[in-house]
Amino acid sequence: xxxxxxxxxxxxxxxxASVVIFFSGLRMTGLADRLAxxxxxxxxxxxxxxxxxxxxxxxxxxxITAALDGxxxxxxxxxxxxxxxxxxxxxxxxxxxxxxxxxxAAADLGNVFQGIVLMVLLTLPFLAFSAPEVTIWxxxxxxxxxxxxxxxxxxxxxxxxxxxxxEPIDTDETKPDQPEEEEAESxxxxxxxxxxxxxxxxxxxxxxxxxxxxxxxxLAxxxxISDTMVGTLxxxxxTSMPELVTTIAAVRRGALQLAxxxxxxxxxxxxxxxxxxDIAYRDGSLYHAVGSTDYYWISTAMLMTGxxxxxxxxxxxxxPARIGMESILLMAIYAGAVVVQFLSGT
Numbered sequence: 221x222x223x224x225x226x227x228x229x230x231x232x233x234x235x236x237a238s239v240v241i242f243f244s245g246l247r248m249t250g251l252a253d254r255l256a257x258x259x260x261x262x263x264x265x266x267x268x269x270x271x272x273x274x275x276x277x278x279x280x281x282x283x284i285t286a287a288l289d290g291x292x293x294x295x296x297x298x299x300x301x302x303x304x305x306x307x308x309x310x311x312x313x314x315x316x317x318x319x320x321x322x323x324x325a326a327a328d329l330g331n332v333f334q335g336i337v338l339m340v341l342l343t344l345p346f347l348a349f350s351a352p353e354v355t356i357w358x359x360x361x362x363x364x365x366x367x368x369x370x371x372x373x374x375x376x377x378x379x380x381x382x383x384x385x386x387e388p389i390d391t392d393e394t395k396p397d398q399p400e401e402e403e404a405e406s407x408x409x410x411x412x413x414x415x416x417x418x419x420x421x422x423x424x425x426x427x428x429x430x431x432x433x434x435x436x437x438x439l440a441x442x443x444x445i446s447d448t449m450v451g452t453l454x455x456x457x458x459t460s461m462p463e464l465v466t467t468i469a470a471v472r473r474g475a476l477q478l479a480x481x482x483x484x485x486x487x488x489x490x491x492x493x494x495x496x497x498d499i500a501y502r503d504g505s506l507y508h509a510v511g512s513t514d515y516y517w518i519s520t521a522m523l524m525t526g527x528x529x530x531x532x533x534x535x536x537x538x539x540p541a542r543i544g545m546e547s548i549l550l551m552a553i554y555a556g557a558v559v560v561q562f563l564s565g566t
Contacts, residue, residue: 223438234435237428238458241278244421244428245462246469248274251418256478258411270418275462275482276302276489277422278429282455283493285433286447287500292509294437295501296345297451298459299493300514303342303521305456306463306483306490307528308554311547313467313479322544328477329387333380334484335529337373341366341491342522348507349515360505363498366491373488425462432458448513449561460486480532487525513564520557524550 225233252270279302286294314322348362356364432455440450463486470479498506531546 227442230435230439234432237431240428241425242461242465244425245275245465248421248466251414255414273489274422275466276486278425279459279490280493280496281426281429282433282459283497284500285430287497289437290503291437291447292501292506293511293514294447294451295497296506296510296514297448297517298455299490300517300521301452301456302460303487303490304517304524304554305460306486307524308550309464309467310483311550313471314543314547316468317471329384330377330380331480331484332529332532334373334377334488335525338484338488338525339522341369342518345494345507345518353505353508355505358502358504359498360507363495366495370492429459452517524553
């Protein structure tokens with residue numbers, strides 16, 4: 221089907237799917253903020269679990285579709301490239317929040333904990349790569365460990381929320397997560413209806429993600445661009461747009477913990493792409509089928525995550541150019557990784 225279409229039509233379809241993902245992500249932010257208040261779970265937890273998973277849905281469809289087509293590098297690079305890109309988006313959110321450094325104002329122990337869980341999850345592909353290529357039903361054992369670590373992180377995050385053993389110090393600039401008064405029109409909508417609307421938007425994003433995966437693979441074949449480059453700088457950026465939209469929208473609404481939690485939650489959920497992709501990849505271990513450039517992007521994501529966590533703990537009030545120093549470092553690291561990607565030509 222796809223190879224019968226002209227390149228112009230493919231590019232147009234790619235952009236159309238991107239627009240669907242963009243506006244679906246924009247609508248999700250308001251729904252997630254209201255559900256955080258309705259359920260009493262709070263912005264950080266809802267951002268990590270619900271919004272993070274939902275905005276990553278199109279991305280996981282891309283990775284699974286690519287893996288089913290035997291394109292291991294596209295499947296893995298779409299995941300880890302998305303994590304790096306989404307971490308970068310915090311710098312844009314920091315720019316939109318002009319009062320003080322975003323990580324200072326959005327201080328939340330749950331986000332710090334989830335960031336540490338993300339670091340652990342990102343080390344697992346390296347563990348798989350350095351281990352023998354052993355598979356169970358053509359799936360590497362590490363792929364079974366990833367969901368367990370993810371679930372353990374969610375349980376830990378819930379415990380941190382209910383009985384924190386450490387708490388950030390409140391300052392004049394700290395913006396706590398407090399339920400907001402809903403507008404009269406919004407109160408008429410039941411919580412179930414809000415979840416249903418949220419699910420409908422996820423379905424739209426999933427359909428768009430499937431189209432993007434097929435189109436990206438076809439365009440890669442026609443242009444000769446590597447799957448790694450298409451994944452990290454193409455599909456990853458497009459499917460990460462909901463995180464950019466929802467993060468900036470959340471900051472503008474004043475839902476700062478939701479903004480940071482959405483990014484960290486989306487990144488944590490993105491590691492599940494690896495498990496899904498390894499299961500869908502039927503030629504052996506996904507971790508042994510990809511190249512060094514793919515692992516370079518995992519290293520980049522780990523480095524950026526570490527700096528993000530450091531920024532949340534240090535809680536700098538104001539850095540150069542009226543944004544946090546961690547934001548400047550994140551931009552420099554991501555830009556350097558892109559340059560290395562283009563220079564390597566792989």
